[in-house]
Amino acid sequence: MAAEGRFFCADAARTRGDLLAGTAPYGSVWVLVEHRGGWPPSGFDGLALDPDVKELVFSAARAVRARILLIRRHERRSADGPGRWAVLRQEGTGAAHQRWGTWSRDEDLVRIAAALEEPEGGPGAGPGAPGPPPVVLVCAHGRHDACCAVRGRPVGRALSERWPELVWECSHVGGDRFAANVIVVPDGVYYGNLDAASCVETVAGHLADRIRPEHLRGYTDLFPPQQVAVAALLGRFGPAGRHHYAVVATAREHDQWRVRVVTRTPRPAAFDVEVRSHRTPPRQLTCRGLSMSSAVVHEVMSVRAV
Template identity: 65%
Template sequence: PRRWAVLRYAGSGAHHQQWGTWTRDEELAGIVAALAAPGEPGLPPVVLVCAHGLHDTCCAVRGRPAARALSRLYPGLVWESTHVGGDRFAANVVVLPDGVYYGGLDAATAVTMVEEHLRDRVHAGHLRGYTDLVPAQQVAVGAALQHFGPAGRHAWTVTATTRLDDQWHVHLTGHPPHPALLDVEVRSHRTPPRQLTCRGLARSSTVVYEATGLRWD
């Protein structure tokens, strides 16, 4: 049957889901009630793999092999999806309700990243970021994972962010064995124009965020 789902991320780690089925379009109105419902915790995760070839060829060419490899390992958990953003990072994988994006994957690395993720070990390699954070905060968490090693989805929490022009100061709190306080300096800059995606033939620039310093107590 065709299914819909409301997948809700909670910063506490108590993620909730609510699922339903539909045969007629009007039955999708059940989603409205689900948005206000508490949902059910403890359900298996959902793994989305962008395979939207009409949006950008790379998403299908790189995404479908990753989806096949993941489906063999996790039957029933993996969905090929439409556009999830960031064509230039194909293949893209999103784990829900955690809200964690991975990119630049192939079949082998997609399996490795998802296996580790389901063990509550988020790696900096191939990590694009967390859906509840803005880009500078995503880079700060990525820098923490890069420096201190893989950690759980909730091992680092953003507690404050300040900005001055193209500089950000992101304050993180860590859970043991990580430092209790971590300050990350982030800088943004625009790249020279280039072809960003397979389908986008026009040359475009993009804003890149980089961690330039870490301090901790």
């Protein structure tokens, strides 16, 4: 996909064979703000909003470690009507919550801060329980990284044609070199290395609660070695539901991790997954960043039933 003489980080990552599992950033709360115009490289931070409103939203988001993402539909020609905002969260129990609103003036976004400050609990869908359908986000933030647009836009188009009410393009989500990136929230599942063909099958499996490991970056309520352990079990035993596996213990000794994972259905079982972490040699990891950086990767060494 690269033009002659131009560097594309996603092409380079595929050539190197960069490991995908264990690269989902940690978090369980997301703020979505619809903005139909062009997105600044810094996303929400770069919008020309009232400074007091922006700081209020940022402060409330920092307090709960929420990630703020700009969103828009794939075809965004019409600017009619107010934009939408949402606060989505997943509790430690797996219960999912969504709060949506609209905004026409900067001051309307103050309600995001109020929604973020609401205590956990209240109406929501528990693990596997019926509730509002999840939101499917496709990173297409070309002004942040070229690969996000080159690879993200075709994926946004394919998914929007299939699920027009669920799918939004979004601003930078991390891991540019794994474009096209898709996040399903508030489920907290990252997928990467997708294209227009593989994205439909991957999201269809997710919506059917049959998650596959091939494009899985990880679950955002787990840390990288734990994400890798769950992906290894999905690879060994086949697709499973979002809450089929639970990490119950993690021990570390130097660069070695032992992650104990239990299955919840249909029969309880436990596995110890041995994971080794190491740093890669310095590389150019994004299209825009010219400096060389190393990345921490996690590899599965063994899987043992206990």
